[in-house]
Amino acid sequence: MSVFLPLFDEQEDALLESLARIGPIAFLASRSSSLPLPAHSFILVEHDRPFVLDEAVSWLDNGVDKLIVPLSWAKELIELISSDRLLLMLDVANISAVSDKVRNGVSGVLLKTPAIDLDLIASISKFFTGSAIHVLSNSSVSPTSSLIRGLLGIGATPVLPVSQLTLSPSSASKLNIADAFLAPIVSDRPDGLFPTVVSTETGHSLGLVYSSTESVKESILTGKGVYQSRKHGLWRKGETSGATQDIVSIRIDCDSDSLEFRVVQHGAGFCHLNRASCFGEMSGLPALESTLRSRFQSAPEGSYTKRLFNDPELLRAKIMEEADELCRAEQKADVAFEAADLFYFALTKCIAAGVGISDIETSLDRKARRVTRRTGNAKPEWSQKQSAPPSSPKTRDATVEDGPIRMRSYDLAVTPPEERNGLLRRPVLKSEEMMNKVKPIVDDVRSRGDAALLELTAKFDKAKLTSTVVFPPFAAETMAVEREVGEAIKTAYANIKKFHEAQADGATLRVETMPGVVCSRFARPIARVGLYVPGGTAILPSTALMLGIPAQVAGCREIVLATPPRPDGSISPEVMYVANLVGASAVLKAGGAQAVAALAYGTESVPKVDKIFGPGNQWVTAAKMLVQNDTDALVSIDMPAGPSEVLVIADYTANPGFVAADLLSQAEHGVDSQVVLVAVDLDEAKLAEIEKEVDVQAHALSRVDIVRKSVSKSIIVKTRSVQEAIAFSNNYAPEHLILHLENASEQVKYIDNAGSVFVGPYSPESCGDYASGTNHTLPTNGYARQFSGVNTLSFQKHITSQEITQSGLRGLGPVVATLADCEGLEAHANAVRIRLKELN
Incomplete structure (x- = not known):
């Protein structure tokens, strides 16, 4: 919530930075052009300023949150600008001049009054039901914390000229900005402290601490994270550890009893366990941003991320490649998968340029506040395909449909651990x-x-x-x-x-x-x-x-x-x-x-x-x-079986034509099928030969359209050894595993997870699919870790029985009775003892 709205009416640059930490700031229109406006700024247009539409639009397009305009401007703008971007400025004596059209065309009103009369303002606010009420007094009397609380109590926000505010202690003529900010906050704790949520600048929680009036004041004035330890007094974050914080914003919650600090965290992290957050490790985009920043500073030589930072052309190519694959994705899981890849490469570009997620969000917010909009048409080089005559779609798409059919390649040796899990994912929905x-x-x-x-x-x-x-x-x-x-x-x-x-x-x-x-x-x-x-x-x-x-x-x-x-x-x-x-x-x-x-x-x-x-x-x-x-x-x-999949492990002995045929035999099942080639120390020439075979054989198939889509989502994983390849396969747990390896039968003993294994160059997966004798209904999507394929035992259930003789019960009965007594199940014990009694 906004406690007060500072009005920048005179040159007080020292105040500007501190005020920006605690909420929006209003600037006089006559002064705005000479200042770099901070985020969430308001512009107050003076009564005597002539109306210029382009000027109003320019302010809003450049990131200003709201315009506070006189009645003459409001009448011109209300049908052109959204009501949530406009506040009406009125003298209290002119309320009757406001028509219903104007009142409904703005989201609030700023009342200018000679002196603050809470009853009068409360009465006027009823006329503007549902609107935000701001109050600016012409009085030269210094505002007080109690006056701020009084206005907030009737639902009004005080507008305080910067000339009445100070960074120094409050006096008869000026109010300290921290005192003004803390005016409404209350604590229900015996120690008077305020629960404080500490978050990253993008709003991800780092931890829960406590603040006092003194600690909040210091944070506002210094821009550093300062809190109140319940045992040790003022706690200046990072004073001894070096894990300091720069304050981005401080906000009071809707009940005025807790705070949120958004900060830029430096050093090892916020938590005393040297983690980013007290609630565990970061995930998603914040984790990726942290990892990329770390890699940018000290990525190991030879790592893939290091290559991206050092090779702008490679990074550019990957961004364009992933953007194209995202455009081609159709199913929800595929879209998420491809978008994640694009985010990775795009954020790598951003980090290299010194841009973080918060900068991106700020840019998005500024764009969302724009009033004027571009047409949104694509540039000629990107819209060329769409500009072909609609009557000839086959001709328009021919170059795409006849292009090479290729898989995506990854080198396991230079793929960071955080990316390897992505190679195990299937393109299916949850x-x-x-x-x-x-x-x-x-x-x-x-x-x-x-x-x-x-x-x-x-x-x-x-x-x-x-x-x-x-x-x-x-x-x-x-x-x-x-x-x-x-x-x-x-x-x-x-x-x-x-x-x-x-x-x-x-x-x-x-x-x-x-x-x-x-x-x-x-x-x-x-x-x-x-x-x-x-x-x-x-x-x-x-x-x-x-x-x-x-x-x-x-x-x-x-x-x-x-x-x-x-x-x-x-x-x-x-x-x-x-x-x-x-x-x-x-x-x-x-x-x-x-x-x-x-x-x-x-x-x-x-x-x-x-x-x-x-x-x-x-x-x-x-x-x-x-x-x-x-x-x-x-x-x-039987099992949660999903789309078909095959993983082929191939070394230097592999026949490229055989390997390609085996990959395509599963790719033709459907667009959501996935095929994986794990290449064991294959040189680029051998890989190129396999990829050429995939393309040539695929184009000869009647189901080429299906194959094109499934292969485009499939991958080649390069490994250095058979052991590394089998380890990847066991993690992937494929439905079908084909071994194009030297002495392939010797490697079967190392296979832990697979639906069915096809050993050697002359054991195509097709034979198992149709007529060799094994079953082809197999676990997919990684379920080979815990499920078997369908077999005869799948159609049988097993029943157990026990038959105990009199002598057998004499030996076993006391054991059973003792255990039943231990569990407090008397009837169980009795069923044994009554028989033992009969036998005795």
Whole structure:
């Protein structure tokens, strides 16, 4: 809150700096041109000054917060300038001259009065309901702290001429500015101190301290952080440690019982633990700014940030590159990811030029206060692409669409630790945000069943259906596939089934833990399972195989396969062929969150299931996670599988064509897929060869548009050794890991986190996707750290049993009774003792 408004009516330069720390300052228009105006200035236009519109606009465009204008100016400005930028200056005797139009066109009024009459001012303020009231007295009598409190008490702000203020102690003729500022503040503490929040100049908290009247006065007058220690008296911050503070501003809160100091902190930091803040380490932009300032002073030779500071052309190129990638980003997470990169390089440029975040914010504030606006059109060199005739968009974009398809490169040896985490991020949305989006869809299907399912399928899949489910026996024409496709599916089926049959847990585990006590564990199939087979941009009978075969092998009683229908309402015959092969008990014609909801809760025609399997886009993943957490659904899921990804580790033995093909095999899945190449000590020529292969092979693909977008978000990570490469891979935890390494099989033992590993140059990921026998439904987005891929055991649950003989209970019973007594569970103990008593 503003305690008082100083009016700069005479040359008092020594006061200006101190006054700027505690609030806005008003300057007479006749004096403003001869002074550099501080931030948050007001201009008071004298009555006799002729109206000049350009002059008023110029003041506002140059950062002045408000104009205090006479009635003649107000009548000219109220339809041209926003009311929040105007205050009306009036003599108290002229209130009746103000029309409703003028009163509604300003945000406040400055009342000039011969002497301050609180009752009169309170009465006048009712005429200006909702407006700020400022009061300027013509009296030569020095203002007092009590007068300031009185005016603030009726909602008015005193305007105090600088000629009545001083840096010296208050006297009969002048009021000390610190006394004026502290006039309204009160303390509810026994020691009379004021809680004080200390923040950076951008408003990020550093800590909580206490202030006294004496410490605040010294801070205002000296511009240094001075507080009141409850044990040691005045505490001049940094006096012994060197971690001093320069005061930016001091503000009183709305209740006038606490303060905020905004400061520029020097030295190790504010906290006595040598941290920037008492509330822990800084994060986000403040942390980045601090790191860059430190790097600017003493960046290690060879570090990437040092290169940026020393090579303006490299920095310029990176800023332009990241700005372009931000413009191309479409999904929320991608926009955030690219914006973060741009902020990093832009702030590096700023720090090199001595510009900090607070300077940027000040510039933004000044621009926001401008009255005149530029048209906002781009300069010719940037608007050229948009200026092409709208009738020929393909011609306009041809150069972009035909450009090289490239990944972004990073050298792990020169990438600062704070940037390495960024290399592990996936371009996907946060699950919580997505769950909020899918919840209405899930709730709709849950409450309205088939009716909602039919409507949502028409909306999202563009298929108008009359029924949602197909039950066996399936019509032969719906399963008609080409002979070669059928044979390929049968071969894949045999291989996958053979591998998954070997995984089945059919034997009962029996262990005698002590004489007469036998514990057992045996497997049972999950009775009802839902298998989600994505549709969208690709037909995926392979996913139907990967989910249907282990369900079939495990012995699941009901297998409900869900997949999006084609626009004509049919399911692709390849998927139907597999559904029949794996013994599906129903096929649901629906995709997305609506299909997941139908499987989880059941509808009039869709059988409810106990567990949902299958990959999908972010909508499917979010819906699976949502229903899993709903106890009414009583459903579990296989894993939170998201967009496809592959990480390829390649050394000097790698075939560039093979590496490029493996990268592209995942990039074609969708625009949110991510591929990563970890290059082990590869020279620039070898890397260039791989990148050329990626570009050439990508342009030959029918899904080149998808590949272009996914590859542009993907990365090359350069490492010095295989060990460093595998360490990065384990941190990344990829869905698919391909090893193009010398003696690749020897490196498998070092792999800790991966969905599935493809060893050597002749083990393409495609084989695992289709027919080698392993499952391709794998954890993505880093979940390979804690999840396995789908397997036969995923469709089984394990039940334990125990059988205890009389002699076994005699040995085990007393142990159990003792532990039950320890936990205070008497009935547990009694269940044992009653039997022991019977035996005795």
